[in-house]
Amino acid sequence: MAKKKRRPLLKFPRRMQKKLIVMFTIVAGMLIGLIGRLMYIEYTSGEKYEKIVLSQQEYDSKVIPYQRGDIVDAKGTVMATSIAVYNVILDCSVLTSDEDYVAPTIQALVQCFPDLSSDELYGYVRNDPQNRYIVLKKKISYDEMQPFVELQDATDEKGRKVNPDIKGVWFEKEYQREYPYGSLASAVIGFTASGNVGVNGLENYYNSTLNGINGREFGYLNTDNNFEKTIKQATNGNNIVTTIDANIQSVVEDKIREFNEAYTGAYREGDAGASHIGVLIMDPNNGDVLAMANYPNFDLSNPRDLSAYYTEEELAAMDDDAKMDALNQLWQNFCVSYTYEPGSTAKPFTVSAGLETGTVTTADTYYCDGYETISGHDIHCVKRDGHGMETLEQTLMNSCNDALMQMSYKIGRDNFENYQQIFGFGQKTNIDLPGETRTDSLIYTGDNMTVVDLATNAFGQNFNTTMIQLATGFCSIVNGGKFYQPHVVKRITDENGNVVQEIQPTLLRETISESTSETLRQYMYSTVTSGTGATAKVDGYSMGGKTGTAQKAGRDGVNYLVSFIGFAPVDDPQLVIYCVVDEPNAVEQYHSSFAQNIVREILEEVLPYMNIYRDEQTTGIHAGWDITGTDTGATAMTDVVNEETPVEEGLDVPDTTDTLPGNEEEAEGTDTPQDSGDTPQDNGDEPQDSGDTPQDNGDIPQDSGDTPQDNGQQ
Known part of the structure; x- marks a missing residue:
């Protein structure tokens, strides 16, 4: 059988080869320049651009409140203090991420907080399913919060959660000013308005001393799509010890x-x-x-x-x-x-x-x-x-x-x-x-x-x-x-x-x-x-x-x-x-x-x-x-x-x-x-004889230029 004759390879004309070499050189040079530029940007501004990218990503953040300092008497008796209270927060975006979460969570809320209505809670889910911050209750005590926490975290003998579908509820901590002795030394101590602003008394005069600095807890997805969490603790306020007994x-x-x-x-x-x-x-x-x-x-x-x-x-x-x-x-x-x-x-x-x-x-x-x-x-x-x-x-x-x-x-x-x-x-x-x-x-x-x-x-x-x-x-x-x-x-x-x-x-x-x-x-x-x-x-x-x-x-x-x-x-x-x-x-x-x-x-x-x-x-x-x-x-x-x-x-x-x-x-x-x-x-230590009214009787002239005014309280 006769050998099949091989076809000759396609050969670019010499002129075309030169053009291809030039084109390849240009593209390679551009890629090298781009890589160099990226390396330069990473070296000089990488942190800046990373923050920009991260800021555009979804993250969680919440304030960690400071505790305002106490006011105590000379022997340590607490006359003004701040106690922790909690707001009940509903995150509908988490709750609605899975239909299986809705009913168990609402049932747990109604069970632990009887004053909450299931109709009202279902209304939040239907009407605002992406709302991440709905305040259900304000300033409840630690003891009031605990039944829900225990229900949510309950585990069986194998360590598995009993109620894994309770989701989308968290507790926001803040502090509430309390005065254990009511009206005692009220004008001296003063009180606070919202935002830890002192009104009158020591609460006002030493306001910056008693106040601290809020901390912050925040989490975000890093460049590898891993969730990272950072906590900056709050700095609590200082206490003042008074001379008051x-x-x-x-x-x-x-x-x-x-x-x-x-x-x-x-x-x-x-x-x-x-x-x-x-x-x-x-x-x-x-x-x-x-x-x-x-x-x-x-x-x-x-x-x-x-x-x-x-x-x-x-x-x-x-x-x-x-x-x-x-x-x-x-x-x-x-x-x-x-x-x-x-x-x-x-x-x-x-x-x-x-x-x-x-x-x-x-x-x-x-x-x-x-x-x-x-x-x-x-x-x-x-x-x-x-x-x-x-x-x-x-x-x-x-x-x-x-x-x-x-x-x-x-x-x-x-x-x-x-x-x-x-x-x-x-x-x-x-x-x-x-x-x-x-x-x-x-x-x-x-x-x-x-x-x-x-x-x-x-x-x-x-x-x-x-x-x-x-x-x-x-x-x-x-x-x-x-x-x-x-x-x-x-x-x-x-x-x-x-x-x-x-x-x-x-x-x-x-x-x-x-x-x-x-x-x-x-x-x-x-x-x-x-x-x-x-x-x-x-x-x-x-x-x-x-x-x-x-x-x-x-x-x-x-x-x-x-x-x-x-x-x-x-x-x-x-x-x-x-x-x-x-x-x-x-x-x-x-x-x-x-x-x-x-x-x-x-x-x-x-x-x-x-x-x-x-x-x-x-x-x-x-x-x-x-x-x-x-x-x-x-x-x-x-x-x-x-x-x-x-x-x-x-x-x-x-x-x-x-x-x-x-x-x-x-x-x-x-x-x-x-x-x-x-x-x-x-008028000295004794009053005027009732037969004489305390009016000017001509004995002393009414010299308005010489007598200081009695102006009452200033």
């Missing part, structure tokens, strides 16, 4: 409540025991605030509840602005935001200034004939027929306005103004609480103080102060002259209790000498044992103090603000207590014994609790509340002392409540200016 605070608030209950409706039917009551207890040796309380107060767990102070009809008639104004008034801290004329509680400051400047000596005597004539006008004393000849000590014991006015001539305007500044009047104390009122515009300075102003300022009239301002200065009078900045927080710790910051006492200046302090302590001891402050005396304890009675703006002889400031024990003061009662609900409001009663009732429990031992012989005398308004206090004591009686107290100084610049000023950190009618005019 919850036990002392509780005693103070109990006594305020008892007073209020005893006097509610006692004179003005339906009215509370007083318009306002404030009590402040401090350690004079370091500026610690041991207790700070006021009436009215509020429940920290329900701070917007006004039902305790307004009827349903009154609340229904309020618009939103009126309700907010009422709430702002309720939330305000009386002890730092309310201004008033201090009255005779300012007299120890005047005596101290006189002794320190050498213009007054302990050997001085003063003759009180019942009034002083200044610039041709008569300003009367507490006792119209006069106290007669008095020693320096007796001027405080009897709260003699005449003697204090005579001292003012000796002290002089410049010295008086200087010592007002030294004692902190007209200056913010910078206590670590929001809303402290400025009072610089509510006192006289040397360039606008007349001789009449100097005389009335000397016994506490015609300038304004706050409770924290006066109490801070008073601490320096009794502690040897050391003026400490008041504070409410002494330590900041982390979530594990490690100290982040220790807040040391801040000594700002020396006000008076130790000898002057010792003299004033003795004078005020006599005031309590044998003078106007006897009602405040606690049996068996040495105490000192000073009373105050101030007639309020309008000078109608009806409305008064009464007060008492005291310390114990006399030789080594461990506490200073200051109580103010604004418009006690009684026929005769002018008795400072309303405040003294509260102080005595508090100290009878607080002094033993603080391990302050009796240093005097006991008498067995104990006084209770006296709702008649006459207040005999401890009868056996007040029968033999000059307790405050309804006699005139220098009320011929006119009401000039519209003259001092700055009346429009509000407390910093608040939006609730106080009614200017709430500021008292000091």
Whole structure:
């Protein structure tokens, strides 16, 4: 058989071969260049483009909330804390990914949360099957959540899930602020709004300290289609340890409540025991605030509840602005935001200034004939027929306005103004609480103080102060002259209790000498044992103090603000207590014994609790509340002392409540200016004779340019 002849291979023309070689070279070069470019991009910007790709892929992410720090008292009692709560979240996209998941999951939800409706749940599935975030329940507790978790995770003896088709439900964790003691120290602690925003009190002042930083948990598909999960843990907030002692605070608030209950409706039917009551207890040796309380107060767990102070009809008639104004008034801290004329509680400051400047000596005597004539006008004393000849000590014991006015001539305007500044009047104390009122515009300075102003300022009239301002200065009078900045927080710790910051006492200046302090302590001891402050005396304890009675703006002889400031024990003061009662609900409001009663009732429990031992012989005398308004206090004591009686107290100084610049000023950190009618005019320690109305009677001119305005609360 003949061989088949092979066909010759197809041969490209030479010219075509050259073209193919050129084409191949070009394509190969382009591929090499592209590979090189990709390698360069990967090296220089690979991470950037990877993030872009991943961001376009489907991923899961959720916030891990931080826990806001606790507020605890000086002994570790938790006064504000955050507890974990859970929101029940339904992910319909997971639930509808398999028909077998729907019925078992809905059945489990209805079984564990009876208030959920199966019809409602099926409605979510039908109407919004791709919704990944439907909140079914909010803020349930851990115990409420557990039945569903246990049902979902239940396994048999072989470790297999009993209910593998329960899908698409998860629990979102968050924290809810709780106040275990309700209204205790409400004005000091404050509360939080949504988003962990502090409102008032320490919650506001230390908001950034208490807050932490949220964490995040997120998962995504990487470039190999593998699911990766990353967790960034939350940073919890720090805790603050206060100087407040919850036990002392509780005693103070109990006594305020008892007073209020005893006097509610006692004179003005339906009215509370007083318009306002404030009590402040401090350690004079370091500026610690041991207790700070006021009436009215509020429940920290329900701070917007006004039902305790307004009827349903009154609340229904309020618009939103009126309700907010009422709430702002309720939330305000009386002890730092309310201004008033201090009255005779300012007299120890005047005596101290006189002794320190050498213009007054302990050997001085003063003759009180019942009034002083200044610039041709008569300003009367507490006792119209006069106290007669008095020693320096007796001027405080009897709260003699005449003697204090005579001292003012000796002290002089410049010295008086200087010592007002030294004692902190007209200056913010910078206590670590929001809303402290400025009072610089509510006192006289040397360039606008007349001789009449100097005389009335000397016994506490015609300038304004706050409770924290006066109490801070008073601490320096009794502690040897050391003026400490008041504070409410002494330590900041982390979530594990490690100290982040220790807040040391801040000594700002020396006000008076130790000898002057010792003299004033003795004078005020006599005031309590044998003078106007006897009602405040606690049996068996040495105490000192000073009373105050101030007639309020309008000078109608009806409305008064009464007060008492005291310390114990006399030789080594461990506490200073200051109580103010604004418009006690009684026929005769002018008795400072309303405040003294509260102080005595508090100290009878607080002094033993603080391990302050009796240093005097006991008498067995104990006084209770006296709702008649006459207040005999401890009868056996007040029968033999000059307790405050309804006699005139220098009320011929006119009401000039519209003259001092700055009346429009509000407390910093608040939006609730106080009614200017709430500021008292000091009238010494005794009210005016009922036969004389507290109007300008021509004895003192109405000099609007010289008399500071009584502006009520700032």
